[in-house]
Amino acid sequence: MDWNSSIKGFKDYLLLEKSLSSHSIEAYIRDVEKLKEYVYIQKIDTDPEKLNASQLTSFVYFINDLGLCPKSQARIISGIKAFYRYLIMENMLDYNPSELLESPKLKQTLPDVLSFEEIQTIFASIDMSLPHSHRNRAILETLYACGLRVSELVGLQISNYFPDEGFVKVLGKNNKERLVPISAPAIRYIDWYISTERSQLPVIHKGHEDILFLNRRGKSMTRVMIFLLIKDYVSKAGINKNVSPHTFRHSFATHLVEGGADLRAVQEMLGHESILTTEIYTHVDRKYLREMMLRYHPLSQYPGSSTS
Secondary structure (H helix, E strand, C coil): CCCHHHHHHHHHHHCCCCCCCCHHHHHHHHHHHHHHHHHHHCCCCCCCHHHHHHHHHHHHHHHCCCCHHHHHHHHHHHHHHHHHHHHHHCCCCCCCCCCCCCCCCCCCCCCCCCCCCHHHHHHCCCCCCCCHHHHHHHHHHHHHHHHCHHHHHHEEHHHHECCCCEEEEEECHHEECCCCCCCCHHHHHHHHHHCCCCCHCCCCCCCCCCCCEHHHHHCCCCCCHHHHHHHHHHHHHHCCCCCHHHHHHHHHHHHHHHHCCCCCHHHHHHHCHHHHHHHHHHCCCCCCHHHHHHHHHHHHHCCCCCCC
C-alpha cells in the first residue's frame, strides 16, 4: 500500500478505534508525514511496509540532526511506532521494524508550584471593585480548588455545577467525564459571579447559554484570555515565577499530596489515565527530608554524630 493510503487508513483507525482527540490524531499524522518526507528526500523508492529497521534508524538520526529537542524526538518516534503497530494489525507486514527504535532519554522536570501563601497573595491582588473582578476571582478559585486543565475550565457548564453537593462535573481528555469536589470559597465566588456580573450581561450568544464563565460579549472565554488574566494578577502580586493556568493545577495536586491525600484519590480528581503521571506530585523538599532524618533517625542521636 502506498504512503497516502496507509496514512489515511492510520488516521481512520485512530479516529474510530482509539477515540483520540483531533489534536492527538493530527500530531500522530504529522509524525508519519515526517517519515514520508524523509523517504522522499532520501529518494528511497519504497512503500511504508517495506522500510526496514536500518532505514528507520537512519530516520531517527535524521530528526536528531534537525536539532529537535529530545521531547519532540521522542514524540515523533512514538508516532512512528504507533503507525507500524497499525500496519501489523492490518496484516500489511509480518514483523515490526520500529520495535527496537530507541527514544532519547528525557530529563524529568518537576512542575512549577505556588505555595499556599503565594496563591493567597494572587487572590488578594484582584481589585473587587473593577469590572469582571467577581468572574476572575471565581476563575482562579476554581482552578486552585479543583485542579482543572484550562480547557476544562473554559468548558465548565452551569448544568454541571452542583454547589449543594460540592461537586462539578468536568469533561476531560478524550471526552471522559469525572466528578471533582469544589471548595466552599470557590462556590461562594461562583455564586457571587452568577448573581451579579453574569446575570447582568446584555446578551449571551446562542450556544453559550450553559457556559459558566463568559466574556463581556456573552461568549465562552478562551485559553489565551485565562492565561493573560493570570499573568496580570501574578505581576500585580509581585510573584517572580512563570505562572500559567497549569501552575494552579500543579499546586492543587502538590498541596494535596504533601498534606497526606491518597494518591489514587488525587489521580481521580486530576483525571489522569495512569497513576504514574500522578506520582510526579510526590516530590518533597530535600531539605525537609534531611531535617526529618536528623531529627528522628536513631543514628543521629548518638554522641558525636554530625548534623551539619
